[in-house]
Amino acid sequence: MKVRGTKLTSDEFHNKVIAVKHAPEIEYDWATGVAISKFLKGLKDGKIIGVYCDSCDRTVTPPRMFCEECFSPMSKYVDLPDTGIINTFSIAYIKTDASRVEKPQLPAVIDIDGTSISPSGFLHLLDEINPDDIKIGMKVKAVWKDAIDRTGAITDIKYFKKMEDA
Amino acid sequence: MEKVAIIGVGVEGFRSAIRELSYKEMVYQAAVKAYDDAQINPREEVDTFISCEEDFNMGTSITDEYAPDQLGAAQRTVHTITGDGIQGMAAAYMQIKTGMFDVAVVEAQSRVSDILTHNQITNFAFDPLYNRQFDAVYHSTAALEKRAYLEYSGTSEEAIAEVAAKNYNNALKNPIAAYGVRAKASDIMNTDMIASPLRDGEISKPVDGAVVIVMASEKVVKEKNGNPIYINGISYATNSPNFDTRDWQYAKYAKLTADRVYKMAGINDPKEEIDVFEIDDTYAFKELQHLESLGVYDKGEAGKAMLNGDLGSKGSTPVNVSGGVLGVGNAHDVNGLQRIAELVDQLRGHAGRRQISDANTGMAFSWRGVPTTAGALAILSKE
Ligand SMILES: [Zn+2]
Numbered sequence: 179m180k181v182r183g184t185k186l187t188s189d190e191f192h193n194k195v196i197a198v199k200h201a202p203e204i205e206y207d208w209a210t211g212v213a214i215s216k217f218l219k220g221l222k223d224g225k226i227i228g229v230y231c232d233s234c235d236r237t238v239t240p241p242r243m244f245c246e247e248c249f250s251p252m253s254k255y256v257d258l259p260d261t262g263i264i265n266t267f268s269i270a271y272i273k274t275d276a277s278r279v280e281k282p283q284l285p286a287v288i289d290i291d292g293t294s295i296s297p298s299g300f301l302h303l304l305d306e307i308n309p310d311d312i313k314i315g316m317k318v319k320a321v322w323k324d325a326i327d328r329t330g331a332i333t334d335i336k337y338f339k340k341m342e343d344a
Numbered sequence: 345m346e347k348v349a350i351i352g353v354g355v356e357g358f359r360s361a362i363r364e365l366s367y368k369e370m371v372y373q374a375a376v377k378a379y380d381d382a383q384i385n386p387r388e389e390v391d392t393f394i395s396c397e398e399d400f401n402m403g404t405s406i407t408d409e410y411a412p413d414q415l416g417a418a419q420r421t422v423h424t425i426t427g428d429g430i431q432g433m434a435a436a437y438m439q440i441k442t443g444m445f446d447v448a449v450v451e452a453q454s455r456v457s458d459i460l461t462h463n464q465i466t467n468f469a470f471d472p473l474y475n476r477q478f479d480a481v482y483h484s485t486a487a488l489e490k491r492a493y494l495e496y497s498g499t500s501e502e503a504i505a506e507v508a509a510k511n512y513n514n515a516l517k518n519p520i521a522a523y524g525v526r527a528k529a530s531d532i533m534n535t536d537m538i539a540s541p542l543r544d545g546e547i548s549k550p551v552d553g554a555v556v557i558v559m560a561s562e563k564v565v566k567e568k569n570g571n572p573i574y575i576n577g578i579s580y581a582t583n584s585p586n587f588d589t590r591d592w593q594y595a596k597y598a599k600l601t602a603d604r605v606y607k608m609a610g611i612n613d614p615k616e617e618i619d620v621f622e623i624d625d626t627y628a629f630k631e632l633q634h635l636e637s638l639g640v641y642d643k644g645e646a647g648k649a650m651l652n653g654d655l656g657s658k659g660s661t662p663v664n665v666s667g668g669v670l671g672v673g674n675a676h677d678v679n680g681l682q683r684i685a686e687l688v689d690q691l692r693g694h695a696g697r698r699q700i701s702d703a704n705t706g707m708a709f710s711w712r713g714v715p716t717t718a719g720a721l722a723i724l725s726k727e
Contacts, residue, residue, distance in 0.1 A: 198473050205460040206403040211366025243369045246413035249376075249387055 213241040216255055222330040224322055226290055228298075230254040236294040258292040260320035261341065262299055265289045269309045282309060288318060288338055305337035317341040348440045349572035350724070351560045352382025353685045357553020358522045358673045361457035367402070371414040371453050371554045378556035379416070383568060384447065386416030390558075391445040393417040395424045396432040396452035396677050400465045403458065415451055415556070427580075428452070428710045429555060429681030430720035434578045436559050446561045454675035456550035470715055475587060482714045483547060483627075487539035489592050490629045494541065496593035496643070499632055501541065503647030505529035508546050508628040510656060511664050515671025517697040520682075522551045522673040532628075546628035551673025555681035573691050576705075576723045577609030583717035590717050595630075597719040598637035598709065606639075609723040614640045615661055618723070620690045620706035622683035625668040626713050631655075634709055635663065638721070657700065665690070665698045680710030680720055687724045 186195070210218060213229065217240045220227035229241035229252045236247075237256060245252050267286035271278055284304035293299065304312060305321070318338040328334040354377030356362075356370050365373065379386050395411035404410060408424030411417070425432040429452035436448035456462055463482065470476040493499065506529045515524030527545070535545035565572045581600035584590040602614075611617050621640065625631035632646035640661065641649055649655055655663040666672055666686035669679055687706035689695040695703075705725045712718040 198477075200472055200476060202464050202468050203461060204400070204403075204464050204468075206458055207460050208403065208458045209363045209366055209455075211369040212364070213369070214366060242413070243366075244372050244414070246416075246418040247387075249379075249385075249416040 211243065213243045213252075217241050218330040220257070221332065221334040222328045224260075224325065224328070224334075226258045226260050226320070228256050228258045228290070228293060230256055237292060238295065238298045239290050239293055240300060256292070258290050260322070260335070262288040262290040262318060262338070264304075264312065264314055264316045264318060265299065266314060267304065267312050269312075284309060284312065286312075286318075286338065300332065302332070302335060303337040304339065306339040311340075346441075347562050347574050348437050349560055349562070349565045349574045350557055350684070350688055351565060351568060351570050351572050352378045352380075352384070352558035353688050354378030354381060354556045355520050355553070355682070355685050357454075358520055358551040358675055358682070359553070360522055360549070360551055360673065362552040363457060367453060367455045367458065368410070368414040370455070370552070371451060371556070374554040374556045375415050375449075375451065378449070378558050382558040382560075383570060384558060386449065390416070390447045390449050391421065392436065392439050392447075393420060393422040393449045394432045394436050394451070395422065396427060396429045396450070397424060398426045398677065400468060401459065401676065402455065411451070415449060417449070427718070428677050428679065428712055428720050429557070430578065430684065430708065430710050430722050431580050431680070433557065433559065433575070433680075433684065433722060434580055434720065437575060437578050440559060440561050446564045448559045450557045450559065450681070451554065452678040452681045453554040454550070454678045455552055456676065457552050462550065466714065471585065475715075481539065483542055484539035485714045486547075486627045487542040490542055490627065492592035493594070493629055493633045497633070497636065497647070498644045499629070499647035500651075501533070502529060503632065503650045504546060504629045505532035506650050507625065507631050507655070508532045508670055510650070511625055511628070511631075511668040511670040514657060514665050514698070515667025517665075518667050518672065520553075521667040521671045523549060523671055524667060542627065548626050548669040548674035551675050553673070553675045553678055553682070555678050555685055557681055557684060571692050573688050574725050574727060576725045577605035577607075577611070578720075578722040579604040579608065580718065580720035585715075585717065587715075594643070595633055595637035595711070595717070595719065597711075597717045598634050598721070599639070601709075601719050601721045602638045605721045605723055611723065614638065614707065618705050618707050619662075619703045620665065620687060620700050621661060621663040622666060622668070622686050622706065622708045623663050624679065624709055624711040624719070625664055625670050626674060626679070626711060628670060630711060631663060631668065634711070634719075638709060657698065662700050665695070665700060674713075676713065680708060680722075683708035683710060684722060684724070691724060691726050
């Protein structure tokens with residue numbers, strides 16, 4: 179079949195056709211605020227912090243300064259265990275630039291133990307596991323960076339792995 | 345026809361940087377105050393929520409996804425207006441007028457301190473094909489407009505410096521204002537020339553802050569028996585985004601908006617019928633240009649009124665007793681709601697040392713800043 183139109187190479191398309199290019203240099207520096215600051219400081223200290231709402235009688239993580247259910251302020255911060263269960267997961271073969279990866283990335287939403295509603299937890303990665311063995315509801319535990327390398331970021335937890343005794 | 349009223353106002357800020365709270369926490373603080381003022385529970389008594397924010401300013405695509413929780417709007421009816429807070433109020437007004445909604449919440453927030461390269465974001469608002477390439481500092485666009493306005497109206501530089509001095513002094517009496525200072529016109533004239541004929545003292549400076557407004561139908565107003573302030577007219581308009589076809593001398597968007605709002609509110613002579621004026625002064629000359637384009641003063645007369653003292657807090661036409669954008673600070677899409685908050689204070693008689701006596705009717709006009717020709721106007725009244 180003959181394709182209609184005029185063929186253009188990538189070089190012709192991007193450099194020979196008149197077009198306007200602009201790459202903005204935009205940078206942000208978000209203040210983390212009261213609740214997320216406590217959460218990030220907790221991670222630096224090797225702990226997962228949650229917060230308890232009196233009126234709803236529930237604990238959530240990451241913590242927030244107010245309860246989105248009842249709109250009351252929340253200030254009872256609690257230390258939670260660094261274990262949880264897999265709420266949902268994927269086996270991802272591509273990166274954000276759509277290039278394929280040799281070893282798949284294993285994103286999962288982890289419900290942290292000690293929270294009182296499901297789901298309450300966060301997105302993280304799994305490792306030290308054969309992708310074929312991952313199951314929803316599997317018990318997992320955080321694998322932390324060494325204390326000296328922790329910066330107060332969600333990546334202070336390197337990944338979650340299957341709990342040995344589970 | 346059934347009226348729409350403002351029944352609650354909450355303000356957090358304004359300060360040059362609010363670093364101890366996240367943007368969600370800052371909005372929560374404003375929302376709690378607004379709901380207390382309105383005596384309503386947002387989880388049960390609000391029918392529609394409107395958040396005014398822009399992706400580039402927030403640093404998040406589809407930023408409206410993150411708007412609900414801090415307003416008490418989780419899993420409720422929420423939408424975003426990428427515009428000034430008065431545009432958000434116009435949307436809320438229309439929703440209430442449909443009869444399907446009785447209580448609406450409008451929120452706007454500014455987090456300029458979270459943005460390290462705000463000039464780049466403003467530059468990003470210029471037409472990408474043939475205006476953005478000059479990488480001009482955006483104040484020079486306002487300078488082009490100021491020069492055209494001076495030539496067209498015959499307004500003096502002294503009158504413009506007096507506007508800036510007035511607003512900085514007014515801000516000293518406003519607890520939410522960030523940039524109150526004792527200043528004389530000569531102080532303004534002695535500030536650095538940024539882009540001729542625009543001096544540093546005539547240019548507003550950024551602030552962080554949030555305002556939340558609760559609006560309600562007359563039915564709810566009667567039930568609540570609170571302290572309502574009525575919206576008698578509200579609208580918005582844009583002139584041309586194109587530099588080559590817009591009017592540089594006067595603010596056509598202000599005229600287009602005012603024509604509609606005066607008709608809606610039954611205003612024939614704004615100067616005589618309105619008691620308090622909160623008029624955009626992002627750059628000092630804009631206050632005078634806007635007053636003339638809104639028909640409060642004739643061409644070239646606003647500057648003279650400034651020099652006569654008519655625009656002062658004790659004058660016949662008090663303008664920006666809050667301190668305006670110059671004195672309170674430039675909170676971008678919050679500027680309109682900051683003006684609304686001031687009018688509500690004035691009309692309720694709660695403005696303390698800034699109180700204008702016998703204030704029954706007020707008007708708030710906001711402009712979206714360089715390089716836009718977009719404005720929004722609301723007329724509020726005790727009745
Ligand atoms: Zn709660």
